[in-house]
Amino acid sequence: MKLLLDFFPIILFFVTFKTWGIMAATAVAIAATVLQIGYMWRKNGFVEPMQWVSLGVIVVFGGATLLTQDETFIKWKPTVLYWLMASALWLGHYVFKRNFIEKLMGAQVSLPAHAWGVLLHSWACFFAVMGCLNIWVANHFDTDTWVSFKLFGGLGLMLVFVVAQGIYMSRFIKDKSEDSV
Template identity: 65%
Template sequence: MKLLLDFFPIVLFFVAFKLWGIYVATGVAIAATVAQIAWLRYSTGKVEPMQWLSLGIIVVFGGATILAHDETFIKWKPTVLYWLMGGALAIGLLGFRKNLLKSVMGAQLELPETAWRAMTWSWVLFFAVMGVLNLWVAFHFDTATWVNFKLFGGLGLMAVFVIGQALYLGRYVKDGKEVPVEKP
């Protein structure tokens, strides 16, 4: 259910774009993201910081798109979000010596520090590449191609990456149980 809720604004953006164009789709994405956050707040009482950040970015970039009647702003939105997420992970490791992925997922998964670091750096690289790829598609192809890439290409690449992460982490899990990790 949570996964469906996470993709709700993207799917509505896609459908609205196909029916009414980029400016209506942008308004729909803003409204859907506000509704998503409101529902999360109502149903769980909690909204994750990244969800607040995503809301802020869609309101700012989507609002600029509608007000300026310039689709350039909405095309930058995924890149900004990717780079902020990757940047937060990198700054956490380099600046604060804190692994944010481990902070979020450590209760569910026990891994050696080297695996946490490798996984975090792979996410940083993935977000950096996705940001560049989004800009390349946005500014080398028409808007319809970019919208298709945003939904199918972006989600497809994310799925492939997550499967790769799962395969990498599989070496630390045996017979349904995690491999014991040496404690310092």
């Protein structure tokens, strides 16, 4: 259910784009994200900071798209979001001496410090590259191709990356039977 909720705005964006075009899809994405945040606030009593950032980015860039009738702004939105995530990871590490990946996953997985560092830099690099890739596709292909890439290419690359991270992490996870020996 959480996965569906997370992808609710992008799925609605895609369906609306295919039916009514980029301006309608942008308006729907803004409304869907506002509804998503409202639902999470009501259900959990809080909203994660990155979800607030995502809301702000869609409202600013989506709003600029609708006000100017220029789709360039909505095409930049994923890049800005990816680069903000990469920046947050690196700023957390270099400025605040915190590993936000470890903070996020540390309660579920026990890894050595160097493995957490590799994960942090891997995720930050992934987000930085995804931002570049999004803007490249937006500037070199038509809007229909960009929207398809945003949904299928972006999610596909994310899935491959997550699987690769899982394989990397599995090297450090001990079998419970090893602990009892």
